[in-house]
Amino acid sequence: MGKDLIQKSLKDSLFTGIIALALFGPIVGLRTVAKNEVLVVEPKWFVVLLIVIFCAVGRFFINLYTFRKEQRRGEQSSFGKAVSNFLDEKGAQIAIAAIAFSIIFPFMPFADRYWMDIAIMMMTYIMLGWGLNIVIGLAGLLDLGYVAFYAVGAYSYALFAIHFGWSFWICLPIAGLFAGMFGILLGFPVLRLRGDYLAIVTLAFGEMIRILLLNWYELTKGPDGLTGIPRPSFFGLPFKRYPDEGVETFHTFFGLEYDPMQRIIFLYYLILILALITNAFTIKIRRLPVGRAWEALREDEIACKSLGVNPRNTKLTAFAVGAMFGGFAGSFFATRQAFISPESFTFIESAIIVAIVVLGGMGSQTGVVLSTIFLIGLIEVFRDFESYRMVAFGGAMVLIMVFRPRGILAKRKPTIMMGKHG
């Protein structure tokens, strides 16, 4: 630790400061505001000064303490490995504990409306993450347009429920089927493309569906959205304070006081069950030939082809199954909100779901849960700083990729192996 190092670090941090000034000077320092319909510039040099000092000093200390040590990247850290091993060994017990916790969660003393809403939102994202995990984690296809299937599920549920008055339990499978069919329809032409091209094409499809929903006014009411989507009922018993004449409701049937929380708790269990079905399905199908083919295809497509696996059909099943679960989640979303519009299905939603899957560690079911809690929690914590929360979100995506490119829990072990693990 010589003078040389300090001098070098000082020089470097000065450079960092200059770059930070160039970056933040114009964009942060000169805020454009409209005054009397004309844009004027409002200087904010103090903020820029703070940021620049922070960057330079931060860089100086990073340099001093790491001695410019090159980080070993791309490898799972010992901590990550330990967590991963721990989860592998105690996986079953932890899963049971987690499920038990989620079952008793609504009856916890702190579980008020706010917490229940967050829990339902997280569950929805966990389900979407598990659905997309089939596509990205198992089959290795980066799908940046997953929200399209979510949207197709939501809209087909809403349209069937509004126009035909069918109940939730009939519309749900129909919505899933529709989304799955869309998956096949969209997947068929594009699935032979390489990874990054596929990502862009799926993104384009996602946006096309949104533009279609926005402009097909006769069917979707465009930007106004669909309102009055029927709420789900408890096996035919609606959750209403003042039911129609002669209709028994949930609270009268069970002899309870009416409480709006009953419906929330029911919705919570509904999404919990749907998510667990998704999870159980994934765990099962990984062991079946088609699931094994997905994993093999992810690892080496050419080897698969030479072994007689049809890549397109195999990928298509993954795409369709993933889309179907997206459709289920979409119909849940529609029934929970009772209102849907294309605004809920923007590209950023796809990005969030992809982030959940990738940051959790592609292919890891537990990873999806952990990263959902982390990312959705992050967005919630930053709720009061509305405009900074997506900055934090994107930053987290970059940081995790840089320090753990395989995700928090990277699971590349094949589900089924020959030999002693088998």
Add this chain to the structure above:
Amino acid sequence: MEYFLQQLINGLTLGSVYGLIAIGYTMVYGIIGMINFAHGDIFMVGAFVALISFILFALTGISLPIVLMLVLLIAMVFTACYGWTVEKLAYKPLRKSFRLAPLISALGMSIVLQNYVQAAQGARIKTLQPVIQGGFNFFKESDFVVTLSYLQIFIVLVTIVLMAVFTLLITRTALGRAQRACEQDRTMTALMGINVDRTISMTFIIGSSLASVAGVMFVMYYGVIDFYIGFLAGIKAFTAAVLGGIGSIPGAMLGGLLIGLIETFWSGYISIEYKDIAAFTTLVIVLIFFPTGFLGKPDIEKV
């Protein structure tokens, strides 16, 4: 006929903007084989820097040609800083990582840039007073007067000049040679004593400056920008890069012009609501049936 001519002029102008952005995609793809998802947002940052400088220079009363030069220069310098930093922070550590990692990191960077500009500059759209006004009118005696504005001439001229300079840079200078060498074989280039990291950094700097010029033109041409313009423009420019053959620089320009024409003719003759669909459809069709584009090299997978 007059209508057609007008669409042609508009299409070529728009195409110049897309072409300049597309060069950034194609260069980065050529050299490190990744889709720089944040490139569209770099373009957006360039547009914002241009907007701010135009407002500031309007107060000083400098004559127009000097202002234009200065704004172009300022936008290029500051936006290049963004391109350089993004590469250093988000892509460089991932160069040896698995294929999709840089793409996801780029996605995160794109979200960061969009929301950072939104936080710093506000979410409302920004309007700029027209900087260059007037133009030539043709077919004055017919029902439809075709206008070729000075601004359009300026945009096309600047694009042509930049393309010429840029082509010279790639074909005639040491930097250009180093860059073409890196595209072919990075390890070998490093063994020949070329600083690969610096060459890649320069690629990002050049790509970002060209995108910022596109940003300057965008803000002058449309007069309205917000923090979200990078997303759509980015996808369209990427389509242009693929259409021309990704990795090929003249291809990017050609693809840009084509996408500009397709978009203008689509909104002129078919439907303006679905004009973005035109670009997306082109992208899908090109990628499926025509993945090497016009001037691209076929992508052979080695086992």
